[in-house]
Amino acid sequence: MPDHLHALLSFPRGESVSSVISDWKRFHARNHGVVWQEGYFDHRLRDDERGEQISIKVDYIRENPVAARLCAIAKDWPWIIDLFAED
DSSP: OOSOOOOOOOOOTTSOHHHHHHHHHHHHHHHHOOOOOSOOOOOOOOGGGHHHHHHHHHHHHHHHHHHTTSOSSGGGOSSOOOTTOOO
């Protein structure tokens, strides 16, 4: 997306979301000149949400550029890293 990003991340339970995101934003600001807005929105999936909710979140992320009319189909969006995508 030109003005925001979506990510589905996994990291150890002991890591705080805020420290992971802060470190990641700092790295990209320093190394790639990215200017970030303050804050972020997160939603941590609970154990009972993992199956269906992950699929819903992945589909939302994949289809977001289509909904924004930046591409006709999700496969055409060049800025996605999806290790689970079917070719």
